[in-house]
Amino acid sequence: MSWNKQKNAMWAGALLIVGVLTFCIGAAVGASQTLKNFQDTFIPLMSMIGTWVAGIATAGAVWTALWLAETERRSDVESLKGMCNYTITSSGQTGRLAVRATADGKRPTRVKSLEFQSPKTQFLLAVSWFDSRSTKLPVTLSYGESATFILDSPAEVELLNFISEHCQGSAQGLKVVVCSTLREHDIALPHDLTTSLEQRASQCKRDWSAK
Template sequence: MSWHNQKKILLAVAVILIALLSFAIGVSFGTSYDNGSLINVLFPALGVVGNWIAGIGAIAAVFTSLWLADNQRKLNSEEIDVKFNLVVSPPDMTSRLMVSAVSKGNRPANVKSLSIYSANSTVAMWVKDLDPQSSHLPIVMPYGHDASFLLVRGIESYINSYVKEHCDGKYSSLRIQLNTTLGSFFVPFSSEILKHLRNAGANKSS
């Protein structure tokens, strides 16, 4: 169960306990008021309050331990900041697609491949080749290390074909994925990149 779901459950239990505590106190004081025996009921009620507070404290301790465990898990996991941009490169200075990545986790990231995926498709497009100026795959990225993956010239036509043949012609929800041995990190295609793809397709048609 994820930390987010655990937090919801613990908060719900805490709210239920507080509601039951409030109900018990209200019943106790209501009974004492009717019977005119406030002192005889007040001290037992305070004892019950102490037990409830101890229970809430135990829940808070569980909450804290789970939070610390989740933070430790995050510290020991891969964390990569991924960016997907248009760049220009000499000598022709034409627009190119490039993926930039920075490792921010304590655990080194073993990056295996790049792929393009869309929620409108059941398959992903594997980015097979990279420009010679690019960082090479696979690559191990310890904390603080970065890499730049420059996609080859003409890959726009392959992406447009992928969209046409596997995504029902829909460019929405396209994303680039950086795949490691433990997971994937992705970033959506920006409006500028989508415009670049459409322009490349129009230029090819003309």
């Protein structure tokens, strides 16, 4: 049973207990015509209520323990935040496309590969060319640690060709996917970068056609 179903079941049980207790108290008061009858009915009922309250407290403790365990389970996962943009690797050098990823989850993240995906196509582009100053793959990142993956010139040419040939010349919706051992982490590209890539892809297509 999922956590949401467990939570709903416990709330339903608590409401049922409250309803039964309210009914019992009302029935005891309604059936008592004298003080003695009321005492004979109400005192045993209060004893029973004490048992029910103890049961409710136990159920509450179990619910709290389950909630804490679920919260811990949800937080104990791989998580990455990142950005993608142009970077200058040395003085006077043309800006290179770079992806910076920072681990912000409790579990260490082992980054294995990078790829580009677009809603314009079912194909993806695996990045295989990296600058010599780029972080080497695979790499394991603990909480707060970062890695910078700098694409080499052939990788940028492949990306421009991917946009031109498979994405209808559009970089809208294009994203970097950082693949780790357990999951994929999406990094959206900023608008100015997608615009620049579209312009460069269009220019490269014209240059290729002219050859």
